[in-house]
Amino acid sequence: MSSRRAGPSWLTRLFNPRTDDTPSEGQDGPGDNTDVELPRPLTTQRIADDLSRRGYKFRIDNDGDVTGTWDGNRFWFLLLGEHDEILQIRGRWAGNLSASSRLGVLQATNDWNRERIWPKVYARSEAYGLTLYSEVSVDFEHGATDDQLAQTVSCGLVTAAQFFASVAALTPPEISDDAR
Structure with missing residues (x-):
């Protein structure tokens, strides 16, 4: 499933999310005696x-995790820990x-991890060659x-997209040595 659609790019929508409850001009906005939102437990539904x-387009996989693709890269939104x-x-x-x-x-992954806080990145050998992963984890x-x-x-x-783009620019994908 792809996140591509007509209109603004996913990156533009990321920084400018549109919600029905965004105050219009002349309406009360943040700091105008509005109710303060209290933290609530995380749920798959809240992520969705x-x-x-x-x-964004996404789906719930067989494990109950939210997943989708952004710029062709697969992402999972996982709830971990004893209480999710x-x-x-x-x-x-x-x-x-x-x-x-x-x-x-x-x-490249060591340099990235040394110079940046997010995401944690690593390489794994898989059936079709070496691939890269990113992870951002926050305890709520x-x-x-x-x-x-x-x-x-x-x-x-955003941080994963930056890492993936930087590696793609430096090292174009190749065919696995085993497939040659």
């Missing part, structure tokens, strides 16, 4: 609602690299507001 507000209090946004790069790229890829033991959830989703998608 956030993605829907942004106009940890939100992890895990991305898998759409490309595969040959085993001969391993040293360069490991250097005491719940999250809709804004906190939206910010975490944005962080997970």
Whole structure:
């Protein structure tokens, strides 16, 4: 399933989410004696609602996790921990690299992890070659507001997209050494 559609790109919608409850000009906005939202427990439905507000396409997989593709890369929105209090946004790069790229890829992932907070990135050997993953994990033991959830989703998608694009620009995907 793809997140492509006519209109603004997914990245534009990420930074400018449209909601029906956004105050119009002349209406009360933040700081105008409005109710303060209290943190609420994370749920798959809350994640799905956030993605829907942004106009993203996604699905619920057989494990009950939210998943979708952004720029061809697969992402999962996982609830982890004893009480589903940890939100992890895990991305898998759409490309595969040959085993001969391993040293360069490991250097790129180490450089990224050393220089940036998010996402954590790593390489894995899989059936079709070496592939890359990203993870942003946030512990919401005491719940999250809709804004906190939206910010975490944005962080997970944007930072992973930046990493995947930087690697794609440096090392174009190759055919696995085993497939040659």
